[in-house]
Amino acid sequence: MSLCSTERRSRRFCKKSKTTLPKALRKKAMNSDLKATAEFLKTCTRVSIFSHVNPDGDAIGSSCALAKGLASLGVKADIYNVSPIPKAYYFLPKAKETKLFSGTEELAPVIIVADCANLKRAELDKYPESLAGKIVVEIDHHVGNEYFGKYNYVESESIANCENVYRILSAMGAEIDAETATALYLGLSTDSGSFRFDAVTAETHRIAAELLEKGARTDLVRMNIYESVSKAKLTLQKYLFAHLNFACAGKIAWCALNADILAETQAESNDIDGLVDILKNIEGVEIAILLRERADGVKISFRSKEWVNVNELAQNFGGGGHVRAAGATINEPLIKATEAVLACAEQSLGEKR
Amino acid sequence: MSLCSTERRSRRFCKKSKTTLPKALRKKAMNSDLKATAEFLKTCTRVSIFSHVNPDGDAIGSSCALAKGLASLGVKADIYNVSPIPKAYYFLPKAKETKLFSGTEELAPVIIVADCANLKRAELDKYPESLAGKIVVEIDHHVGNEYFGKYNYVESESIANCENVYRILSAMGAEIDAETATALYLGLSTDSGSFRFDAVTAETHRIAAELLEKGARTDLVRMNIYESVSKAKLTLQKYLFAHLNFACAGKIAWCALNADILAETQAESNDIDGLVDILKNIEGVEIAILLRERADGVKISFRSKEWVNVNELAQNFGGGGHVRAAGATINEPLIKATEAVLACAEQSLGEKR
Numbered sequence: 001m002s003l004c005s006t007e008r009r010s011r012r013f014c015k016k017s018k019t020t021l022p023k024a025l026r027k028k029a030m031n032s033d034l035k036a037t038a039e040f041l042k043t044c045t046r047v048s049i050f051s052h053v054n055p056d057g058d059a060i061g062s063s064c065a066l067a068k069g070l071a072s073l074g075v076k077a078d079i080y081n082v083s084p085i086p087k088a089y090y091f092l093p094k095a096k097e098t099k100l101f102s103g104t105e106e107l108a109p110v111i112i113v114a115d116c117a118n119l120k121r122a123e124l125d126k127y128p129e130s131l132a133g134k135i136v137v138e139i140d141h142h143v144g145n146e147y148f149g150k151y152n153y154v155e156s157e158s159i160a161n162c163e164n165v166y167r168i169l170s171a172m173g174a175e176i177d178a179e180t181a182t183a184l185y186l187g188l189s190t191d192s193g194s195f196r197f198d199a200v201t202a203e204t205h206r207i208a209a210e211l212l213e214k215g216a217r218t219d220l221v222r223m224n225i226y227e228s229v230s231k232a233k234l235t236l237q238k239y240l241f242a243h244l245n246f247a248c249a250g251k252i253a254w255c256a257l258n259a260d261i262l263a264e265t266q267a268e269s270n271d272i273d274g275l276v277d278i279l280k281n282i283e284g285v286e287i288a289i290l291l292r293e294r295a296d297g298v299k300i301s302f303r304s305k306e307w308v309n310v311n312e313l314a315q316n317f318g319g320g321g322h323v324r325a326a327g328a329t330i331n332e333p334l335i336k337a338t339e340a341v342l343a344c345a346e347q348s349l350g351e352k353r
Numbered sequence: 354m355s356l357c358s359t360e361r362r363s364r365r366f367c368k369k370s371k372t373t374l375p376k377a378l379r380k381k382a383m384n385s386d387l388k389a390t391a392e393f394l395k396t397c398t399r400v401s402i403f404s405h406v407n408p409d410g411d412a413i414g415s416s417c418a419l420a421k422g423l424a425s426l427g428v429k430a431d432i433y434n435v436s437p438i439p440k441a442y443y444f445l446p447k448a449k450e451t452k453l454f455s456g457t458e459e460l461a462p463v464i465i466v467a468d469c470a471n472l473k474r475a476e477l478d479k480y481p482e483s484l485a486g487k488i489v490v491e492i493d494h495h496v497g498n499e500y501f502g503k504y505n506y507v508e509s510e511s512i513a514n515c516e517n518v519y520r521i522l523s524a525m526g527a528e529i530d531a532e533t534a535t536a537l538y539l540g541l542s543t544d545s546g547s548f549r550f551d552a553v554t555a556e557t558h559r560i561a562a563e564l565l566e567k568g569a570r571t572d573l574v575r576m577n578i579y580e581s582v583s584k585a586k587l588t589l590q591k592y593l594f595a596h597l598n599f600a601c602a603g604k605i606a607w608c609a610l611n612a613d614i615l616a617e618t619q620a621e622s623n624d625i626d627g628l629v630d631i632l633k634n635i636e637g638v639e640i641a642i643l644l645r646e647r648a649d650g651v652k653i654s655f656r657s658k659e660w661v662n663v664n665e666l667a668q669n670f671g672g673g674g675h676v677r678a679a680g681a682t683i684n685e686p687l688i689k690a691t692e693a694v695l696a697c698a699e700q701s702l703g704e705k706r
Contacts, residue, residue, distance in 0.1 A: 194547040195561070196579055198572045202562035208548070209558035222549045227658055228636040241594045283581040305580055 031147045032154040037137060038171035040151050046076045046108040047137075050101070052121040054083050054269040057190030057225065062114040062139065062161045064092045065169065065176075065183035072175035080105065082123040086270040091224045092186065093179040103127040110135045113149065115161040117142035139164050143322075159199045162187025166207055178215030185216040190225065193277075233271040236261065240275055246285075248346050253279040254289040256338055262292060276301045287313075287345050291338055297329045298337035302345075313348050317341070390490060390506040391524035399429045399461040400490075403454070405474045407436050407622040410543030410578065415467040415492065415514045417445045418522065418529075418536035425528035433458065435476040439623040444577045445539065446532040456480040463488045466502065468514040470495035492517050496675075512552045515540025519560055531568030538569040543578065546630075585618040586625075593628055599638075601699050606632040607642040609691055615645060629654045640666075640698050644691055650682045651690035655698075666701050670694070 041047070049066050051059035067077040079094055080101040089095045099105065103126065111124075111134050119125045119136075138149035141158040155164050162184040169176055176184070188208055192200045195208070212218065229237070236257065244255045255275075265271070272292070279288035280303040287310065288303040300317065302310035303325050310326040317340075319328025330337040394400070402419050404412035420430040432447060433454040442448045452458065456479065464477075464487050472478045472489075491502035494511040508517050515537045522529055529537070541561055545553045548561070565571065582590070589610065597608045608628075618624070625645070632641035633656040640663065641656040653670065655663035656678050663679040670693075672681020683690040 189548070194549055195542070196547055196571070196575045198575070200565070200571060202565040205558040205562035205565065209555035209562070212553070212555040212558065218549070218553060219551050222551070223658065226549055227634045229634045230636050234635055238594045241591045281580045281582045282587055283583050305576065 031152050033151065034153050034155075034167060034171055037139070037151040037153040038168050040135075041070065041075070041110075041112075041137065041168070042073065042172050044070075044075050044110045047078075047110040047112050048107040049077055049079045049112045049114060050116070050122045050124060051081060051114045052116045053081075053123055055081055055085065055115075056270070056273065057089070058160045058162055058187035059115040060085060060089045060092060060095060060098075061183045061185075061187030061190075062165045063098070064094045065162065065165050065180050065187075066112060066114060066139075067094045068180040068183065069165075069169040069172070069174035069176060072177070072180075073172060076108070078108065080107075083269075086268050088224055088228060088230075088270055089186075091220050092183050103130055105130075107131075107134060109133075110137060113138045113140075114165065115140055115142075117144050118146040119148055139168055157199075157201070159197060159201070159204050160187040160191035162191070163204065163207055166211070176211075176214050178217065181211040181214035181216035182218075182220060185211045185218060186221050186225070189218075189221055194226070230268075230271055232265040232267040233275075235265045236267055236271060236275060237278070240278060244279065247342055248349055250282075250284045251286045251349055252289065252342065252345050253282050253285045253287075254291070254338070254342065255279060256291040256334055257293065258334060259293040262294070276303050279303070280305060286349060289341060289345060291334065291341065293334045297331040298334055300328045300330065300337070300341055302326045302328075308345075308348050310348075313345060316344050384500045384505050385507040386504065387506050387508075387520060387524055390492070390504040391521050393488075393504050394423065394428070394463075394465075394490065394521070395426065395525050397423075397428050397463045400431075400463040400465050401460040402430055402432045402465045402467060403469070403475045403477060404434060404467045405469045406434075406476055408434055408438065408468075409623070409626065410442070411513045411515055411540035412468040413438060413442045413445060413448060413451075414536045414538075414540030414543075415518045416451070417447045418515065418518050418533045418540075419465060419467060419492075420447045421533045421536065422518075422522040422525070422527035422529060425530070425533075426525060429461070431461065433460070436622075439621050441577055441581060441583075441623055442539075444573050445536050454480075456483055458483075460484075460487060462486075463490060466491045466493075467518065468493060468495075470497050471499040472501055492521055510552075510554070512550060512554070512557050513540040513544035515544070516557065516560055519564070529564075529567050531570060534564040534567035534569035535571075535573060538564045538571060539574050539578070542571075542574055547579075583621075583624055585620040586628075588618045589614065589620055589624060589628060590631070593631060597632065600695055601702055603635075603637045604639045604702055605642065605695065605698050606635050606638045606640075607644070607691070607695065608632060609644040609687055610646065611687060612646040615647070629656050632656070633658060639702060642694060642698060644687065644694065646687045650684040651687055653681045653683065653690070653694055655679045655681075661698075661701050663701075666698060669697050 049063045051063045063079045067079050070077040079098040081098055082101050085095050085098045113122050116122045136149040137151045139153045141156055141161040141164055143156045145154045158164050166184050239261050240255050246253055276288050276290040286305050287308050290301040292299045302314055304310045309323050311321050311323050314320050314326035314328040317328035317330050321327055402416045404416045416432045420432050423430040432451040434451055435454050438448050438451045466475050469475045489502040490504045492506045494509055494514045496509045498507045511517050519537050592614050593608050599606055629641050629643040639658050640661050643654040645652045655667055657663045662676050664674050664676050667673050667679035667681040670681035670683050674680055
C-alpha cells in the first residue's frame with residue numbers, strides 16, 4: 001500500500017466535497033449564457049473556429065463537433081489552429097481539413113474560440129488585426145476563464161469542453177449524427193482520463209450514454225487514440241522506464257528527457273502527453289515530474305496525486321495550471337533546472353504534510 | 354498510422370454490428386431469470402458468496418457489493434474465494450474479511466457464485482461434498498455460461514458482472530449505499546477497460562451515473578487500482594519495455610517473462626494484469642502475446658485488436674477465452690513454447706487477411 005494509506009483509510013467513504021467555484025469566479029460566471037450564445041450562433045451564416053495551441057482531444061473534438069453541428073444548420077464553418085492537428089485525430093470529421101493559421105488568412109465575421117481560457121491560449125492575441133470588426137464567441141470549461149467574447153458560454157464544472165459543446169449544439173437544435181457524437185465522445189473520454197478523474201460527474205456519464213445512442217464510434221477512439229502508441233511514443237516510454245528516478249523516499253518520481261532522445265524520436269506533443277502519468281501512477285508517488293530539454297528552455301510537467309498543489313509549485317518557476325496538473329519553463333541547463341525543481345518539490349511535500 | 358489504416362478508413366462510421374448471442378445460447382438464456390433470482394435471495398437468511406480463482410475487480414466488486422447489499426436486508430453473507438484477495442482491493446467493503454476456501458469450511462445453505470461461467474471457474478467442482486444439499490444461485494455475464502445454478506441470472510451483454518449485481522440488488526430493494534456503489538463501480542470500470550471497450554453500452558454509462566449519484570468513491574478506485582502501480586508491477590513493466598519483440602512486420606508484439614524475473618518480483622496476479630495490453634496498444638500491432646514461465650508450464654495471454662480471433666488461436670494449445678482476449682498453458686520449455694505460439698499466431702494473421 002502507499003505511504004499515505006493510513007490517512008486514506010481514515011477518509012474512506014467520507015462525503016466527497018463538491019467542487020465549487022471560488023466566489024470571485026462565481027460572480028463572473030454570470031457572464032456565461034448558454035441560451036444567448038446558442039441563439040446568436042443560430043443567426044450566423046459563416047464562422048471560423050479556433051482552439052488552443054498544441055490541441056488535444058478535447059480541443060479537436062470541440063472544434064470538429066462544432067463545425068459538423070453548425071453545418072447541419074446551414075452555417076459554413078471552417079476550423080483553424082496555430083498548430084498542426086496530429087494525424088492520430090484524422091479519423092474525426094473535418095479534422096484533416098483544419099487550416100494552419102498564420103495570421104494572414106481571411107476569417108469569417110464570427111470567430112468561435114473553443115476550450116481556451118483567453119485569446120492568448122489560441123495565440124489570437126498575436127493577430128489583433130485578424131480580429132478587428134469580428135464578433136468573438138467563446139465556449140470553454142476552464143476555471144479562470146477571462147470572458148473575452150461578446151458571447152460566452154463557460155461551464156467550468158464540465159470535465160470536458162465537449163460537454164459544453166454538446167449543450168450548445170443541443171440548445172441550437174443542431175443535428176448530432178454519429179460523426180459529431182464521435183468527436184464529442186473523444187473530448188469526454190480524453191479530458192476525463194478515460195472517465196477516471198475525480199471531476200467526472202453523473203452528467204458526464206449521462207452525456208456519454210446519449211452520445212453512444214447517437215452512434216458515437218467508441219471503437220475508433222479506442223483504436224486511434226488509446227491503442228495506437230506511435231514508434232516515437234514507444235521509444236520515449238522505453239527511455240522513461242530505463243531512466244526513471246525517485247526522490248524523497250519514493251514520494252517524488254521524475255524523469256528528464258534530454259535533447260538527444262527528443263531529437264531522435266521527433267515526438268509530437270501527443271506522443272509526450274501521458275508520459276508524466278506513468279510516473280504519477282506508481283504506488284506511493286505524490287509528485288510526478290517530467291522535464292524536457294528544448295531549444296527554448298527546459299519544459300516541466302508536474303502532476304500530483306492527493307495533496308500537493310502543483311499549481312503553486314509551478315508558479316515558483318513562472319508557470320501554473322491546475323491543483324493536480326501544471327507546467328512551467330525554466331531557462332537553465334537541464335541539470336540545474338532538475339536540481340531546482342526537485343528542491344522545490346521536496347519543500348512542497350514538507351510544507352503540506 | 355497503423356498498417357491497417359486503409360481498411361480502417363473504409364469502415365469509418367459504418368454502422369456497428371450489434372453484438373447478439375449465438376442462437377443456441379439465446380435459447381439457454383431463457384434459464385436466466387432476474388425476478389425469480391431476486392425473489393429467492395430475499396427469502397434467504399444466510400449465504401456464502403464465491404467468485405472465480407485469481408479474482409479481478411469485477412469478481413471482487415460483485416462479491417463485496419452482494420455481501421453489503423444483502424446485509425442491508427438482514428441476510429448474513431460471507432465471502433469466500435480459493436485465492437487470496439490482492440491487497441489493492443482492501444479499500445472495498447468486506448474485501449478484507451474474504452475467507453480463503455480450502456474445502457473444509459462450513460458453508461451457508463445458499464451458495465451464490467458470481468462472475469463464473471461454471472463451477473470449475475470457482476474451483477467448486479473440486480469440493481462436491483461442500484455443495485451437497487446446498488442451493489446454488491449464479492449471477493454472471495459470460496457467454497458460454499453453463500446455467501449450473503438452481504437460480505440463474507445471466508446477462509452476457511453486460512460488460513461487467515457488476516451491472517448484473519446492480520440489477521439484482523435493485524430488484525431486491527437492497528440499499529445501495531456509497532460503499533456498495535463503489536464496489537459496483539469498480540467492476541464496471543475495470544471490466545470495461547475504463548469504459549473504453551467496444552461492448553460498453555449506453556446502459557453501462559447510465560449505471561455508472563447512478564452509482565456516482567449514490568456516492569461511489571471513484572477517487573478510491575482511481576488511487577488504489579489505477580494509480581498504485583506496485584514495485585513488482587513497475588519492475589515487470591521495466592522488463593517488458595526492455596525485452597519486447599515484434600514479429601510479422603510489427604503486427605505481432607510479444608514478450609516472455611522468464612522464471613527469474615517472476616521470482617525476483619514475486620508478482621501477484623493483479624501485477625501481471627494489463628501488461629499484455631501495453632503490447633496490444635502499440636500502433637500496427639494486431640496480436641499481443643505475453644508468455645510467463647511457471648512451474649506448471651508456460652502460461653500465455655493473447656490479445657487482438659481488430660480482426661484475429663485469439664479464442665481460436667488459444668484453442669490450438671488447449672486454451673480459450675474470448676475473441677479479443679484468451680489464454681492457454683503449454684507444457685514445454687519457454688523457448689519451444691514461444692516458437693510454437695509465434696508460428697501459430699503468424700498463421701492466424703495470414704488466414705484472416
